Amino acid sequence: MIELDAIDRKILRALAEDATLGAGALGRRFDMSQPAMWRRVKRLQDAGAFRARRLVLDAEKLGFGVTGFLGVKLATKGRVSLEDFERAVSAIPEVQTIEHVLGMYDYRLRVVARDIPDFERVLRRRIMTLPGAGDVEANVLLSEERRPGPLG
Amino acid sequence: MLDDVDRRILRQMQAAPELPNAELAVRCDLTSATCYRRIEKMQASGVLKGQQAVIDWQALGYAVEVSLRITLDKTQTRAFDDFIEAAREVRHVIEIQTFLGRVDVRLSVISRDMGHYQQIYREQILGLPHIADIEALMHVARIKQSEGLPL
Numbered sequence: 001m002i003e004l005d006a007i008d009r010k011i012l013r014a015l016a017e018d019a020t021l022g023a024g025a026l027g028r029r030f031d032m033s034q035p036a037m038w039r040r041v042k043r044l045q046d047a048g049a050f051r052a053r054r055l056v057l058d059a060e061k062l063g064f065g066v067t068g069f070l071g072v073k074l075a076t077k078g079r080v081s082l083e084d085f086e087r088a089v090s091a092i093p094e095v096q097t098i099e100h101v102l103g104m105y106d107y108r109l110r111v112v113a114r115d116i117p118d119f120e121r122v123l124r125r126r127i128m129t130l131p132g133a134g135d136v137e138a139n140v141l142l143s144e145e146r147r148p149g150p151l152g
Numbered sequence: 153m154l155d156d157v158d159r160r161i162l163r164q165m166q167a168a169p170e171l172p173n174a175e176l177a178v179r180c181d182l183t184s185a186t187c188y189r190r191i192e193k194m195q196a197s198g199v200l201k202g203q204q205a206v207i208d209w210q211a212l213g214y215a216v217e218v219s220l221r222i223t224l225d226k227t228q229t230r231a232f233d234d235f236i237e238a239a240r241e242v243r244h245v246i247e248i249q250t251f252l253g254r255v256d257v258r259l260s261v262i263s264r265d266m267g268h269y270q271q272i273y274r275e276q277i278l279g280l281p282h283i284a285d286i287e288a289l290m291h292v293a294r295i296k297q298s299e300g301l302p303l
Contacts, residue, residue, distance in 0.1 A: 069251070090295060144248070147240065
């Protein structure tokens, strides 16, 4: 585990907003030489503090007006069915994230769709027909914000 | 509006956002100049908003992530506003989402271990205004997290 100081936290916060910032731009922002900043970013990267970049697109402008979160409970449990379920759900293009969770659901899925009828189509044709899928709860996303968390 | 070439560029960028423009152009079967011009156009129209580094909270020592699904007391007209405003002040909240459905708000909370989580939950979460009900889901693993769009 990597220990962070105040500048490391600022750097991570800046990169979480704009991953294209180089050592030069970050150095100017936080009043540090480019080589010193490069070493800092390298250290954070080597420690795995941040992973691959995420491209930020305007989903609505691209025709995806609805984002939903689904809680899925498996009807039959057992190691084989977990793997089958995960493989099948991973192959659905509308499914953006899959989290295995403990609690009242087994999986939490983030799904995009063009509109509500399309969301229903994905839900009925793709999700409810998955191997082992039992109860499904759907909630439509209205707003979301990412917070800096402990980096703030 | 976007055409097939734009979509091709976005697909390749989604798969590998860190690719330099020249390499991206090759993969899209375009000249660098065309590729660059189209990206600029998509940035100007707001379709392409940028790139973000994905923080790995586990690598930073936050081993426990819990999803708190919260139902609010909607007889209070300011329930959503008050709740969200207060939730922003909780340092270990990394995501706030609002929903239409059975759940009103979801918070993603990270913590170092279960003891730390317990402390955050008792001291900061339970005190948030207008909560009617809370359900917790503990994260075990992320199977897929691309957040890419099916273009």
